[in-house]
Amino acid sequence: MMMVRVGVVVLVVMATVVTMTEAGSVGAGPPGPPCRHTCFRENPGQPDDGETYCCDRGNLPDIPSETNPGRCPHAIPCPASGTRFQPKACAQDGHCRYHEKCCYNSCVKYHVCKLAS
Incomplete structure (x- = not known):
């Protein structure tokens, strides 16, 4: 027994x-589509700072990686809740215009195109 x-x-x-x-x-x-590109969360002072996350599961154009000139701008305070601004998601600079950089946005918690500084 x-x-x-x-x-x-x-x-x-x-x-x-x-x-x-x-x-x-x-x-x-259920498992999602495979990850095509990972990004680092740049969120100083927060527990998720430095973590990697999947920033492209096939939802962005599959283009060669590019590096645009300039740097990511300093973080600014998050807009008031209810603001209807939808930033353009990106996984690398090639998804942005030439004068923009693909930078982590701590308000929306993913990388977006921002005007380079």
Whole structure:
């Protein structure tokens, strides 16, 4: 009887591990498209500073990587809630105009095209 219980417990644990591995993690939902480009969160003083995240899952044009001149501007305070400004998402400078840089925006929590400084 003891041997049967141990066998059932091992089988349940193995099934759980396989299910978690296939799903990615518990509660993650269905897997999305593969990540084409990762970016770093630049959010000084915040817990997510320096973390990588997927900034392109195939939703942006697949173009060669470019580096536009200039630097990302200093962060500015977030606009009041309810503001209806939708910045242009990017994964690299090539997704932006020549005078813009692809920079992390701590208000929307992803990279957007910003006027280079």
